[in-house]
Amino acid sequence: MEHQIFLIGGAALVTMIAASVFARRTGVAAPLLLVGLGIAASYLPGAPGIELDPEWILAGVLPPLLYSSAVNLPLIDFRRNLRLISWLSVVMVIVSALVIGAVVNWLFPEISFPLAVALGAVVSPTDAVAATAVGRRVGLPPRVMAVLEGESLVNDASALVVLRSAVAGIAAASSFSLGRTAVEFGWAVLGAVVIGGVIGWLTVLLRQRLDDPVLNTTISFAVPFIAYFPAEELDASGVLAVVVAGLVTGGLGSRRFSARDRQTQSTTWTTINFILESGVFLAMGYQLPELVDAAQGDTTLGEITGLVLVVFGLLVVLRFVGLAGPALRDREETRELERARLDQFEQKLDSLTTDEEEEDARIAAARRRLARGRADIEFEEREPITTRGFMTIGWAGMRGVVTVAAAQTIPAGTEHRATVVLAAFLVALITLVLFGLTLPAVIRRMNFSGESPEDRRDAFRALLRHVGESAVDHLGPLEAQTIDGEPIDPQLVKKLKDRILPRVLAGIREVPTVRPDVVEQTMLLQMRYLEAMREALAAERSIGAYSSHTYRKVEAVLDDMEKRLEMS
Template sequence: MSHEFVLIAAAGLAISIVASVFSRRTGVAAPLLLVALGIGTSFIPATPHLELEPELILAGVLPPLLYASAVQLPVIDLRRNLSLISWLSVVMVIVSAVVVGLLVHLVFPAIPLALGIALGAVVSPTDAVAATAVGRRVGLPPRLVTVLEGESLVNDASALVVLRSAIAAVGVAGAFSLGDTTVDFLWAVVGAGLAGWVVAWVTVLVRERLDDPVLNTTISFVTPFLAYVPAEEMHASGVLAVVVAGLVTGAMGAKRFSARDRQTQTTTWATINFILENGVFLALGYQLPMLIDDAKAETSTGEVVGMVALVLGALVALRFAGLAWPALVGRYGPGDRGDRVRERLDQIEQRVDTWEPKDDREETRLRWARRRIARASADIAFEEREPITARGYVVLAWAGMRGVVTLAAAQTIPSGTPHRDTVVLVACLVAMVSLALFGLTLPALIRRMDFPSADPAERRDDLLTLMRQIAEDATDTLGPLDQQTVDGDPLDPAVVESLKDRFLPMLLAGVHRVAESRPGQREQALIVQRRYLDAMRDALLRERSIGAFSTETFKQVEGFLDREEQRLKA
């Protein structure tokens, strides 16, 4: 059996690589290809029987998948889109679960209401992996990508809380309590937030003190499970705890981790995400013929097809209806909101400018107030620079693919439940049809929307502006180069001359050399460059918290600083 397992794992990795390459060249969603390849593989004679435990998916696969996405998502982007993400991932998930459950129960009375709501909870969360992969390739605006990613992170927790309540109701004569579900959901959010934050804070502090990439990577592996298990033991949402841990780790790691640790983390989690995500879709295709055989004993083919069509049609209609509300508010709501907020900010700024701090405490409060004003002004500029238009809402509505969570959650419905096999098959077919329907048509839809592309010259100007700004902030913090000292001694004039006019250009151009006339000069140059590099990184974090530049610009500048940091440590 061990040899069969190794063979299956090796074949799965090979198929995943082939599917990924083919997807990038053809534009077909990789999950759809993997499901098709899995189905084809299942018909090969003498292939072993494969049955994955649902708990293995939920507790072993889902936490690292969610963590891998959350740790890369900038908190500022999540904050700026929080209202829309919350609407889609909380309100619409609950509404979709209840509406789908009612429709299924009314049209197919043999399906109890609680089981119907369980089915609705299973199919309600969207999976942004395929949608964002397609969107980035064909020019989807970054803000829409952020909304899809943020929604897919949070809606998993919402759906699993509703599913847990619905499954519990299946065993008590089909009773379903909306009040109990609401209380469970509130505790799931609060408990998960606490668990995720504590785990992230502790692990980041430990990793900050370790100068070993192997140990750092190992702790990173364990972090999602450290968040998931305690939250589940507290009957909170384990998946939401993992998301919180990932977001907090990503935010704190920008300052506390070394450049090497950040780059290692990015590559490592991208690899883990690739293997796990592809493995789940491949396993679904492999198991699908067996699911069909199991469902035949209790439901006809016509009923399964009808239920799939009903559920998928309801999900599409609900998603369009749910996005119509924020679209209408944005179009017909108060159009001068930005002007009114900017006017209030100007008034507050005028009052702040008249403050005369008397001590360090008041000076700190003054700096905090000015930063808050700058951040609010940047938020208004962001809304004006990157609004979500009607075309954007259409794309968001059509990006309703279902994925890993649907496949895993469906199989957590207890064995022995009447019509359980039918519900599991319907959920899996809904996920597959949504991948085919949306995955094959989404690229054409995005192209037809003709979203404006970013101007390369403007992006380059933003990059240079941000670099100059953080360099000036570093100079203001540390003072000019010719005033620096190393161990109390002033810098060698040759070192000052070498670095004074070349440090920032060296970062921008990637020049990997410093003055090397004498060993003492080189050592001084490296010490001072590290000093300014740290100050520039602090300035970059302050600018990121304000958000006057795009996320892509911040990432590019951080990449420059990371590469320079690694060069100086070499």
């Protein structure tokens, strides 16, 4: 049996890699391909039955998957799209669960209202894996990608909280309290934000003090579980705590982790993410025959077909209706109101005069908030979500990992459980097939206009030049620099000013060699200016005048420079 498990695991890895390569060459979404291969594998002669405990998925697979996505999602993108992300991942998930529950209970009275709400909860959260994979290849606007990724991070928590309340209603003789659900949801969110934020901050501080990539990577493996289980024990949302911990780690890591640690973490978590996502979609297809067999004595083909079509139709209608509000909102009027408010705020700041250092610091912080507000307005004008963008977001409503795993957590012995679990699985499968196959064509038909390579290059150079100039302004002229209280040799100052420092500030990766007797001073000075450039980049990123892609590109250049200096 042990040899069989290793054989299955090895075959699964080979299948994942082959599916990924085939998907890249053909354009077929990899998750859809993996589900199909899983279904085919389940019908092979002698294929063993594999029973996956759904708790293993929810507590063992989902936390690292969410953490991996959260730590790589730029915090500035999440903040700027928070209103739309919250609407889709919280309000629409709750509304969808309740509407689906009410309609299913009305059309299929044998399915109790709490069980119907549980079905609505498990099919409500979207899975952005397939959508973002297609979007990156076809050219989906970065902001639409950020919305899809942010939605898929938060909606899992919303759905699982509603599911928890519905399951409690099933156990309590089919009673369901909307008020109790609201209170539980409020605590689940508040508790998760606090726990996830504290865990993320503490682990970043610990990893900052360790100069060992192996230990840092090991700690990063533990973070999602350290955040998940305490939150669940306190009846908060474990998955939301993981998301918050990931966002905090990603936001602070750009300043507090070394370039080597960031690169190691990125490579490691990308690999883990690939294996876990691919494995779950493969298992999702492999389980289909079992789910069909389990539901045969519980329902008829006509009943399950009707249930699946009703749920799927409601999901599609609710998603597009829910997006109509944000799409029709007068964004131009909103921007004008916000611009007027910022103008008033700026006038108030200009009228303030003080000689106290503490007050000056507060005014400086207020001016940074003002600059961030103006940058947000410019971002809205530069990268608006148009009607075509909302249409694409609506069409990217694929379901996946959470839907299948969460459905199977409905207590065994619940009447019509097998029907509900199979319906959830089939709804997820239909969305993967329908949306997964047609999304590339939809995106191409929308004919999105992306940022030109010239504009990206200009933005990159402008930001790099800005952080270089800020570093020089902060540190002062080279002639005034000292090392251990001693002034720098005049000849070295001249060489640094003429040859080396311009290359560092311009982000050019080549560093000329110097005489052995001045190597240490040269390295120290270059690292000093590099650190000042990092501080300037962090300050500029907090304002957000450039795109997250530009910030990542400049950070990559600084990381590369740091690694080269460390190896010199």
